[in-house]
Amino acid sequence: MARSGALKLAAIGLVAAALAGCASESVSIRSVPPENPAAENAAAIESAAAFAAAAATAAATAGASTGEAGQGSHDTGHVKAPLTAADAPSMYTYDPWERLNRFTYRFNARFDDAVFRPAANAYLRIPSPIRSGVHNFFGNLSEIDSVINYALQWRLKLGARSLGRFVINSTVGVGGLFDVAARFKLPGAPTGLSATLGKWGMHPGPYLVIPFLGPSTLRDGLGFLGDYGTSYEIDVAKLYRGNVSWGLGGLNALDQRSNVSFRYYSTGSPFEYENIRFLYVRKRLIEDEGLHAKDRRKKPPAEEPAGE
Amino acid sequence: MPIAFAALLAGAVCARGTELDAPAILPPPASGPAVGLADSAGLRATVFGTPPQDMAAMPSKVPLVEINIALPWARPVPDVFWFDRKLRVWFSAQHKPAPLAVVISGTGSDGNTSKLSILRGALYGAGYHVLTMPSPTFPGFIVSTSSTGVAGDLMQDGHDLYAAMQQIIAHLPRKVRINEIDVLGYSLGGANAAIVKSIDAVEGKLKIHRAVMIDPPVNLFSSIGRLDKLFAANIGSDDDAVERLYRTLYAELANLYRASDRVQLDEEFILGAAASVLKTDAEFSAAIALSFRIDLVNVFFAGDLYAGTGVVVDPKHPPRVGDSLETTQRILRNKPFSEYFSKVFAPFYLQHRPNSTAASLIADNNLDIIGDALRSNPDYYAQTNGDEVILDRREQAWLQDTLGSRIVVYDHGGHLGNVGERQQVSDMLAMLAGRWPGAAP
Numbered sequence: 001m002a003r004s005g006a007l008k009l010a011a012i013g014l015v016a017a018a019l020a021g022c023a024s025e026s027v028s029i030r031s032v033p034p035e036n037p038a039a040e041n042a043a044a045i046e047s048a049a050a051f052a053a054a055a056a057t058a059a060a061t062a063g064a065s066t067g068e069a070g071q072g073s074h075d076t077g078h079v080k081a082p083l084t085a086a087d088a089p090s091m092y093t094y095d096p097w098e099r100l101n102r103f104t105y106r107f108n109a110r111f112d113d114a115v116f117r118p119a120a121n122a123y124l125r126i127p128s129p130i131r132s133g134v135h136n137f138f139g140n141l142s143e144i145d146s147v148i149n150y151a152l153q154w155r156l157k158l159g160a161r162s163l164g165r166f167v168i169n170s171t172v173g174v175g176g177l178f179d180v181a182a183r184f185k186l187p188g189a190p191t192g193l194s195a196t197l198g199k200w201g202m203h204p205g206p207y208l209v210i211p212f213l214g215p216s217t218l219r220d221g222l223g224f225l226g227d228y229g230t231s232y233e234i235d236v237a238k239l240y241r242g243n244v245s246w247g248l249g250g251l252n253a254l255d256q257r258s259n260v261s262f263r264y265y266s267t268g269s270p271f272e273y274e275n276i277r278f279l280y281v282r283k284r285l286i287e288d289e290g291l292h293a294k295d296r297r298k299k300p301p302a303e304e305p306a307g308e
Numbered sequence: 309m310p311i312a313f314a315a316l317l318a319g320a321v322c323a324r325g326t327e328l329d330a331p332a333i334l335p336p337p338a339s340g341p342a343v344g345l346a347d348s349a350g351l352r353a354t355v356f357g358t359p360p361q362d363m364a365a366m367p368s369k370v371p372l373v374e375i376n377i378a379l380p381w382a383r384p385v386p387d388v389f390w391f392d393r394k395l396r397v398w399f400s401a402q403h404k405p406a407p408l409a410v411v412i413s414g415t416g417s418d419g420n421t422s423k424l425s426i427l428r429g430a431l432y433g434a435g436y437h438v439l440t441m442p443s444p445t446f447p448g449f450i451v452s453t454s455s456t457g458v459a460g461d462l463m464q465d466g467h468d469l470y471a472a473m474q475q476i477i478a479h480l481p482r483k484v485r486i487n488e489i490d491v492l493g494y495s496l497g498g499a500n501a502a503i504v505k506s507i508d509a510v511e512g513k514l515k516i517h518r519a520v521m522i523d524p525p526v527n528l529f530s531s532i533g534r535l536d537k538l539f540a541a542n543i544g545s546d547d548d549a550v551e552r553l554y555r556t557l558y559a560e561l562a563n564l565y566r567a568s569d570r571v572q573l574d575e576e577f578i579l580g581a582a583a584s585v586l587k588t589d590a591e592f593s594a595a596i597a598l599s600f601r602i603d604l605v606n607v608f609f610a611g612d613l614y615a616g617t618g619v620v621v622d623p624k625h626p627p628r629v630g631d632s633l634e635t636t637q638r639i640l641r642n643k644p645f646s647e648y649f650s651k652v653f654a655p656f657y658l659q660h661r662p663n664s665t666a667a668s669l670i671a672d673n674n675l676d677i678i679g680d681a682l683r684s685n686p687d688y689y690a691q692t693n694g695d696e697v698i699l700d701r702r703e704q705a706w707l708q709d710t711l712g713s714r715i716v717v718y719d720h721g722g723h724l725g726n727v728g729e730r731q732q733v734s735d736m737l738a739m740l741a742g743r744w745p746g747a748a749p
Contacts, residue, residue, distance in 0.1 A: 026378040027479045032398075037366035037429030044360035047579070054580035082563045085555035092634075099630040106629055109391060158571065189571045265391040268418060268447035269606045270627075271637045283573050286562045290573075293566035 033124045080293065093281050094206050101209040105273050108214055109264035116212075120257035133177040135259065138252050140169045140176025142190055144234060145227045149191045153199040153291075161186055193230075194223025199291045204284050207277055215280040339530060340700035342537035343593060346722050350695030351592040353725025362726075363426070364733035367433040373399050379453055379475055386613055387628045392451035397476055400428055400438045405485035407517075409436040409740065410473060412504075413443045414495030414724070416603025423494055426728035427522075427736075434737050437486060439476065443497055444469055445603065450610045457614025458656045459607050460648075462528060462673050466503035473504070474513055490518045490740050494724055495698070498524030499675055502688055506678040509685075520739050521690040522732075523724050526703035528673040529649065532600075534698060536644040539597035542590050550641055553594065560585055596697065596723075605640040608648045615656040619647075675707075682710045686748035689714045689739035691732060693721035713746045714739070 095101060123131070143166035150159030165181040165188060173180040182188065197219050198204070205218030213224070232240045239248055265272055343351060376394040385393045397419045409431045413419055419442040428438045442449045444465035450457055453472045456464055477486070493501035498521030505519040525531035543549050564581050565573060586592060609620065616623035620636045627633060654666050664672075675682065682688050690711050692704065699707075707715055716735050718726060726732050738744045 028376045028394075029479075029481065030374045030376075032372050032374050034372055035370040035425060035429065036368050037370060037425065037433075038368040040425075041360050041363050041366055044363075048360050050576070051579050051583055055583035057580070057583075080566075083559040083566075085552070085559050088555040088558035088562075091551055091554055098632055102630045102632075106390070191571055195571075266418060266420075267606075268392055268442075268449075268451075270388045270447065270609060271605065271633055274634050274637055282558065286558070286565050287571075287573050289562040290565050290568070290570065 030118070031121075033121055083289070089282075089285055091278075093277050095277065096206050097208065101207065102273055104209040104211055105276075107211060108209065111212065112264050116253075116257055117263065120254055123254040123258050131255070131258070134251060134255050136169070136173070136179045137176045138255055139179070139188060139190070140166060140173070141231070141236060141239070142192075142227075143169075143188075144236065145193070145230055146189070146191050148230060149193055149196045149227075152196045153191070158189055158191070161189065162191075192223050193226035194220045195287075195291060197223060198288050204281065204288070207281060215276055217281065217284060220284070339702070340534070342534055342541050343589075344531075344534055344697045344699050344723075345693075345701065345704065346695045346697040348589050348592075349720060350693070350697060350722035350725070351589055351596065352722070353695075353720065354697055354722035355586065355592050355595050356725065357423075358426075358726050358729045358732075362729045364430055364728060364730045365433070366426075366429040370400050370429055370432045373401070375399055375476060375479070377472075377476060377479060379472060381455060381471070382452055383457070385451055386626055388613075388626070388631075388633070389447065389451040389610070390629065392448040395442075395452040395472055395476075396448060397442070398424075398428075398440045399476075399480065400432050401481070401484045402432075402435060402437050405487050406435055406437050407488040407490060407740075408439060408477070408486045410439045410441060410489065410491045410501075412441050412469065412491070412493030412497035412500045413446065414493075414497050415443055415600065416445050416606060418442045418446050418448060423724060423727050427492070427494070430728065430733045430737070431740075434741075436490075436740075437484060439473075441469070441472070441476075444500060445496065445607050447606045447610055450607070450614075454614075456656070456660070458611045458653055460528065460611075460653055460673070461657060461669075462499060462503050462675075462677065466500060466507050469500055470504050470507045470511070470514075477514070489514050489516050490520070491516055492520040492522065492736070492740070493524075494522040494727060496525060496528070498522050498690070499528070502675065502678060502682065505688065506681050509681065518687045518689065518740055518742070520736055521688075522727065522736070523692055523696060523698070523721075524675065524690060524707075525698050526675050526706055529645070529670055530700070530703070531698040532604075532645045534700075535597055535600045536646065538593050539601055539644065542594040542597055545644075547642060553598075557585065601641065604643075604645055604648065605637060608640050608643060608652065609636065611648065611652040611656070615652050617652045617655055619643075619651045676710075679710055683712075686714065686746065689744065691716050691718070691735060691739075693717065693723070693726065694719045695722055697723040714744065 143162045146162040147159050147166065150156070150162055165186050168181040168184065168186070169176045169179060172178075179188070202219055204220065208216045208218050208221050210216045210221055210224075216224070235241050239245065267275070269275065346354065375397050377397070378394045382393075411424055411427050411431070413421055413424055417424075419440045424440040428440055431438045444450070444454060445459040449468075449472075450459050454465070454468050455471075459465060477489075480486075491501040491504050492498070501519050502521050502524070505516045508514050508516040539545075543553055561581055564584060565577065568577060568580075570577055586595065611617075612619045613621045613626060620639055621627065627636070654669055657669055658664055658666070661669075671677075688711065690707060692699065692707060692715065694704075694717055696704065704717070708717065718732070720726070721729070721732075735744070739747070742748065
C-alpha cells in the first residue's frame with residue numbers, strides 16, 4: 001500500500017510539474033534515442049516492396065473491377081453501393097466542448113513534453129526483445145476485450161480468431177510474452193466497446209480530448225472506460241486489482257507511448273488542434289464505414305456535421 | 309511516401325474563404341509551366357523521394373541530442389504560439405575533433421525532417437558533427453528566433469539564422485571539438501545556407517568554410533508562384549476547391565477501406581490506399597501543391613499576427629489558447645503566396661525599409677544578390693536536377709553559368725527526389741571536403 005501511495009504522489013508531482021510548464025532554463029540539452037539510418041533504410045526497402053505490391057494489387061483490382069466497392073471482400077453478398085463524394089461527411093467537426101478540449105490539449109502537450117515522452121525515450125533504451133515481450137503481453141491481455149466485443153458485434157469469425165490468439169499466446173507464447181499466433185497466420189485485430197457501440201448504430205458523438213490520453217470522441221471515451229471496466233471486473237491473474245496494478249498500468253502507458261512517433265507541436269503550427277481533430281475524426285468515421293460495410297440496411301446519407 | 313499522402317489528407321481541412329480583394333502589389337507571375345522543368349518522373353520522385361535501394365550506405369548508430377534554446381533577442385510570445393517559445397535544433401557529436409556541418413531545412417519545415425535525418429546519417433557517417441536547424445519559415449523559428457516575425461526575406465532570414473547559429477554553437481557541450489564549420493541546406497534552406505556564408509564572409513564570427521546548396525530556388529517568389537499555379541491548376545482556385553478534393557478523397561478512402569476487410573485504418577492500409585489514389589501527374593501535382601500550401605498557411609498566419617496587418621488576425625484582439633482557429637485556417641487555405649506578399653510581406657518591409665519598393669523587395673529575394681560571391685568564391689557549391697519542379701530553364705541556366713564547375717545537375721530527381729542517393733551523397737561529401745574538381749584548398 002505504501003508503495004502505491006508513493007507512486008500516486010510521484011504521479012501527482014509529475015502532473016503538477018507539467019502543468020507549471022517546467023524546464024524554463026534558457027538552454028536545455030536532452031539526449032534522445034540514437035538514429036539507425038541503416039536499419040531505417042532496410043525497413044524502407046521492405047516498405048517500398050509492400051507499396052509496389054499494393055500498387056500492383058490496386059491496378060489489378062481496378063482492371064477487374066466493375067466499379068463496385070467490396071470486390072476484394074470475402075462476403076460480397078451484402079455489399080452496399082460505393083460512397084460518392086456527395087456522401088462524404090461535412091468538413092466541420094462537431095466540437096461543442098472546444099474551449100475545454102483546447103485547454104486539455106495544451107495540458108496533454110505539456111505533460112507529454114515534460115514527463116511522458118522523456119519517460120518513453122528512457123524506456124526505449126531497454127533492449128528491444130524485452131520491449132517486444134512487454135508489448136505482446138499487454139496485447140495479449142487486450143484479446144479478452146476483443147473476444148467479448150467481437151461476440152457483441154456478431155463478428156464471430158474474428159472473435160474466434162482473437163480467442164485462438166489468446167489461448168495460443170497465453171500457453172505456447174509463455175503468458176503472452178511471444179506472439180506465436182501471428183506466426184500461425186493469426187495476426188492481431190484488436191477491437192473494443194467503441195466499435196461495438198458503433199456497430200449497433202451509435203454515432204461517434206462530439207470530439208473530446210481526454211486528459212493524458214489525447215484525441216477521442218464521446219463514444220471512444222465511453223468505450224475506453226467500458227473496456228477498462230471489463231478488464232477490471234475480470235481481473236485476469238489479479239493484474240488489475242492487485243498490488244502490481246499501478247506498476248503495470250505505468251508500464252502499459254510507456255509501452256503504448258513508445259510505439260507512437262507522434263510528438264505534440266512538432267509541426268510548430270498554431271492549427272495543430274484543428275488538424276489532429278480533423279484527421280482523428282475522419283479516421284474513425286472511415287473505420288465506421290468498414291463496420292457497416294456489410295450491413296443489409298442502407299445507412300442514411302450523412303449530412304450532419306462530422307462526429308455528431 | 310505515406311507522409312505525402314498524410315499531407316494530402318491534412319490539407320483537406322477547410323476551404324470556404326472570403327472573396328479576395330485585388331492585391332495592389334504583386335510579385336511577378338511565375339514564368340514557364342507550373343511544374344517547372346519536371347516531367348512525370350520528376351513529379352513522382354518529388355512525392356516519393358529517393359528509392360531506398362538507391363540510398364548511400366548509412367551508419368547504424370547516430371547519437372542525437374535535442375537542444376532547446378531561448379534566444380536573448382526573442383520578443384514576447386503570442387498566446388497561440390505558447391509551444392514555440394524556444395528554438396529547437398538537433399545535434400550529433402563525434403567523439404573526436406571534427407568539422408561541423410550545419411544543415412538548414414526546407415520551406416516550412418522543422419530541424420528534424422526525414423530528409424534531414426538522411427543528410428545527418430550521411431554526414432555523421434563521413435565524420436562530421438551535425439547540427440540540423442529548422443527553416444526560417446518554420447513557425448517555431450518565426451516565433452523563437454525571427455527578429456521580424458515576417459518570414460521569407462532572404463537577407464533578414466539569413467541574419468536571424470546566423471545569429472541563432474552563433475548562440476547554439478556557443479552552447480554546445482564543451483567536450484565537442486570543432487575544427488571547421490560548413491553549411492548546407494536543401495530547397496529554400498540551400499539558399500539560406502549560401503546567404504549565411506555570405507554574411508559570415510563580412511562578419512567573420514563563425515569562419516564558415518564551404519556552403520553546399522541542395523536543390524535551391526533562384527528567385528524565391530517565382531518558385532513559389534509556380535507552386536501557386538500548380539495548386540490552382542490541380543486543386544482549383546475557387547472557394548470550394550479544397551472541399552471538393554476532401555470529399556473525393558474521403559469517398560475513395562472509405563470505399564477502399566470497406567473493401568479491405570480490415571478492422572483498423574493503419575499505416576499499411578494508407579500505403580495501399582496511396583498506391584491506388586496517387587496515379588496521375590495531376591494527383592502528384594496536387595499532393596506537391598497542397599503540402600506547400602499547408603506550410604504557407606502557417607507563415608501567413610504568423611506574419612499577419614506579427615506585422616499587425618489584420619488580414620485574418622485582429623491586431624487588437626489576437627486569438628488566445630482556447631479560441632477556435634478553424635475559420636482562420638479555412639480562409640488562409642485559399643490564399644496564395646501572392647496575397648501573403650501583397651498584404652503582409654510588402655506592407656511590413658516597405659514600412660521598415662524606407663527606401664525600398666515592391667520591385668526592390670522582389671529583386672532582393674533572388675540568389676543573384678550574392679551572385680558575385682557565388683561566381684568568384686570557390687567555396688560555394690550546388691546540386692540540382694534536370695527535372696526540378698521549382699526552377700525554369702532560365703533559372704537553371706543562371707545557376708550553371710554562375711557556379712560553373714561547382715554545380716552538378718543530375719538528370720533525374722525532381723525536387724529533392726534524390727536526397728540521400730549514392731551519387732548525390734558522394735558528390736555532396738566531395739564538395740564539402742574540398743575534393744570536388746577545381747576546389748580551393
